[in-house]
Amino acid sequence: MTARILVVDDIPANVRLLEVRLLAEYFEVLTATNGPDAIETCENGKVDVVLLDVMMPDMDGFEVCRRLKSDPATSHIPIVMITALDQVSDRVRGLDAGADDFLTKPVNDLQLMTRVKSLVRLKTLTDELRLRASTTRNIGIEELLSRNFAAEDTMPKVLLIDERQSSFERIQKMLRGSADLDIATDPHAGFFQAAETPYECVMISTAFSDFDPLRLCSQLRSLDRTRFLPIILLAEQGEEGRLVRGLELGINDYLMRPIDQQELTARLRTQIRRKRYNDQLRASVTQTIEMAVTDGLTGLHNRRYLDSHLQTLFDRAVARRRPLSVMITDLDRFKAINDAHGHDGGDDVLREFARRLRKNVRGIDLACRFGGEEFVVVMPDTDGVVAERVAERIRAEIAQLPFAVGSEGETIEVTVSVGVSSVLKGVDTVAGLMKRADLALYEAKSGGRNRVVAKAA
Ligand SMILES: [Mg+2]
Numbered sequence: 001m002t003a004r005i006l007v008v009d010d011i012p013a014n015v016r017l018l019e020v021r022l023l024a025e026y027f028e029v030l031t032a033t034n035g036p037d038a039i040e041t042c043e044n045g046k047v048d049v050v051l052l053d054v055m056m057p058d059m060d061g062f063e064v065c066r067r068l069k070s071d072p073a074t075s076h077i078p079i080v081m082i083t084a085l086d087q088v089s090d091r092v093r094g095l096d097a098g099a100d101d102f103l104t105k106p107v108n109d110l111q112l113m114t115r116v117k118s119l120v121r122l123k124t125l126t127d128e129l130r131l132r133a134s135t136t137r138n139i140g141i142e143e144l145l146s147r148n149f150a151a152e153d154t155m156p157k158v159l160l161i162d163e164r165q166s167s168f169e170r171i172q173k174m175l176r177g178s179a180d181l182d183i184a185t186d187p188h189a190g191f192f193q194a195a196e197t198p199y200e201c202v203m204i205s206t207a208f209s210d211f212d213p214l215r216l217c218s219q220l221r222s223l224d225r226t227r228f229l230p231i232i233l234l235a236e237q238g239e240e241g242r243l244v245r246g247l248e249l250g251i252n253d254y255l256m257r258p259i260d261q262q263e264l265t266a267r268l269r270t271q272i273r274r275k276r277y278n279d280q281l282r283a284s285v286t287q288t289i290e291m292a293v294t295d296g297l298t299g300l301h302n303r304r305y306l307d308s309h310l311q312t313l314f315d316r317a318v319a320r321r322r323p324l325s326v327m328i329t330d331l332d333r334f335k336a337i338n339d340a341h342g343h344d345g346g347d348d349v350l351r352e353f354a355r356r357l358r359k360n361v362r363g364i365d366l367a368c369r370f371g372g373e374e375f376v377v378v379m380p381d382t383d384g385v386v387a388e389r390v391a392e393r394i395r396a397e398i399a400q401l402p403f404a405v406g407s408e409g410e411t412i413e414v415t416v417s418v419g420v421s422s423v424l425k426g427v428d429t430v431a432g433l434m435k436r437a438d439l440a441l442y443e444a445k446s447g448g449r450n451r452v453v454a455k456a457a
Pocket residue numbers: 009010011053054055056
């Protein structure tokens with residue numbers, strides 16, 4: 001795993017110390033000896049993780065952290081605060097300032113690598129989501145990224161897999177009031193429970209009498225539903241080797257026994273906060289992609305989606321020597337409807353038309369709003385004869401039953417003209433197919449409207 005780490009400390013010897021250790025693990029290292037330089041580096045360069053000393057003259061680590069976290073351009077960069085030994089109040093202050101994690105001086109090698117690797121992995125995921133979000137021009141993304149998640153904290157649902165009663169009872173007591181905790185004493189049952197319940201974090205004890213806890217970690221990582229579920233390992237002193245293996249398998253964090261309550265709640269909170277952030281980011285990306293290809297008014301696909309998929313459907317039909325037909329429908333005298341009933345009335349008609357259209361096509365058909373009052377349906381595996389029949393059914397269903405407009409119960413008669421074309425054997429193109437459908441539509445209009453015209457194949 002390669003990543004760029006920024007080390008910030010006012011004492012050059014401390015910077016060197018961390019730099020050497022990170023270089024030994026093949027990380028790329030940037031350095032800064034004061035807050036303003038650190039902020040500038042984050043703004044300019046591609047920094048994946050910041051290791052930030054708390055005690056610095058002029059601008060201390062808390063202030064640097066606050067500034068980085070309040071700027072949308074840098075707020076997604078994970079920050080590890082490096083505090084003096086056993087300054088519990090510093091840790092709490094650091095988390096309040098938005099730090100993602102903390103380490104105590106002197107920095108233990110295993111802890112350093114665990115935190116850094118876990119954060120790099122998280123950053124990679126976040127970067128990908130951010131990239132996808134900006135590719136689809138999500139205007140809500142900056143707002144989402146700068147949101148303070150602490151404000152909307154709800155009790156997280158957490159699973160503890162631990163077979164020792166004395167241990168899980170102690171943890172239960174420690175997390176009372178800060179987590180909704182379930183216990184699984186059997187690791188196999190625990191795995192299924194984790195897969196079937198929407199937990200936000202799973203904690204796994206390493207102390208099983210007859211089971212390898214790392215097997216559980218690797219199983220959770222390989223299952224789609226638990227791939228992004230944070231895992232915290234609760235380890236015994238002297239289990240460093242096992243932790244390193246766990247880290248390679250993708251555990252997110254660990255605690256050494258005896259477990260300190262404050263550290264437990266802080267680490268859990270950090271994992272939950274990250275998970276919620278990424279979940280929101282992922283949901284936002286999905287929603288944005290859907291919005292980008294959906295017509296907001298009717299819920300049908302939009303023209304952009306049609307443009308990107310018609311060629312694929314066309315190529316597939318030609319390659320498989322299967323028929324493919326297209327219909328273009330246009331509501332008759334739609335301008336008059338808008339004039340008489342306003343745009344809201346027009347929108348009512350478009351929505352209802354889309355509903356009837358959708359009802360009459362199959363799941364594999366691609367129905368989209370082409371623009372204005374024009375709709376296109378692409379019908380794979382459908383020859384011209386069948387397509388014309390489908391078009392006629394739609395035309396009839398539109399003309400038969402009047403459309404409701406407004407909330408007063410008023411109804412109006414609506415009719416539609418339809419042009420149908422099919423892929424020709426031999427040489428044909430998407431442009432030719434669409435042009436013939438358009439021509440057919442024109443004939444339907446000029447022939448008196450409320451009719452279907454099909455271009456014979
Ligand atoms: Mg210092």
